[in-house]
Amino acid sequence: MGTKTILITGANGEIGHGLISHFAEHDGVKVVGVDLNPLDDTTRTKCFKSFTGDILDKRFLDSLSTGFDFDSIYHLAALLSTRAERQPTLAHKVNVDGTLNLLEMTVTQSRLQGREIKFIYPSSIAVYGLPDLPTKHKVGKIKEEEWTEPRTMYGINKLYCEKLGRYYTHFYRQLDAEPMAGYVDFRGVRFPGLISALTLPTGGTSDFAPEMVHQAAKGEPYTCFVREDTTIPFMAMPDAITALLKLDAASREKLGREVYNVGSFSPSASELNNRVKKAFASSDVNFKPDLKRQAILDSWPEDVDDSEARKDWGWKPAYGFERAFEEYLVPAVTRFYMSK
Ligand code: SER
DSSP, rough: OOOEEEEEEEETHHHHHHHHHHHHHHHTTTEEEEEOOOHHHHHHHSSSSEEOOHHHHHHHHHHHHOOOOOSSEOOOOOOHHHHHHHSHHHHHIIIIHHHHHHHEEEEEEEETTOOOOOOEEEEGGGGGOOOOOHHHHHOOOOOOTTTOOOOOOHHHHHHHHHHHHHHHHTTTTSSSSSSSOOEEEEEEEOOOOEEEESSSSOOSSTTTTHHHHHHHHHHHEESSSOOTBOOOOOOEEEHHHHHHHHHHHSOGGOOOOOOEEOOOOBBBBHHHHHHHHOTTTTEEEEOOOOOOHHHHHHHHHEEEOHHHHHHHHHHSSSSSSHHHHIIHHHHHHHHHHHHH
């Protein structure tokens, strides 16, 4: 098998870091990393090439397309849900127009290379919108097609971009004389909140969980912006990376849909707090709900039904709640702050 070339947008973000580190440890992949800000030194050295540029700049994307033959495009760049509520029009531009630009670039790449190009897309549980807490508790795990009435700009952007992906894969320019499908092979996962031991998210609403872990590891107090009973699904970063890679590697015939739920564990904020305290006895969490961010979390599901991903491409998280803490988060976050 020859070397693959992969484009990663949002390379400076949390998933970008995880993916780039993974590829750096495995032969056969050349990563072209792109971000609005210069990549940090460690990440940059792990890339084959890196570029600072804006995904809203079509000329920048054209130059990338001319310079490389990409096998897969991992489009990770986005404004997360809390930041997107503060700057909704900017979020729409980056999250939607940016994705549209990348999809168009994928078509260009496909034409240049004469083959279908994979487009790997992290969507989110933010595409869901439960109307109230009793409904959230009642419905429990939800399937992909249920409750897709998001109440955030970010959730709306992600849901729409999933539809764009489906359009580019199956119906692109469907009125043209020549059939235009077969350029883009869009594959998405709806991630729960992600928790990494090595990085912190910026501008998300599920950030209370990683923040709680990192503050405890640093020995600093944490004011948690949610109620103790708040429950949404979470996933350890290594499993998130596995999900993207497995979905990329799956054969197209096995995929019955464009976008899949992936789940791992669903602790309440109070269970998280107890588990963090068990690991870091000095952890000092004070719950002081921000009612507006809380309302967003209350509209996200308690858990997701990921049976389609398990069936179609063998999704299976390595980390449950206990194992995530015991074998990944606690040792890795401890090492991380010791080395600082
Ligand atoms: N973690 C994201 C956020 O909180 C949801 O996908 O915005």
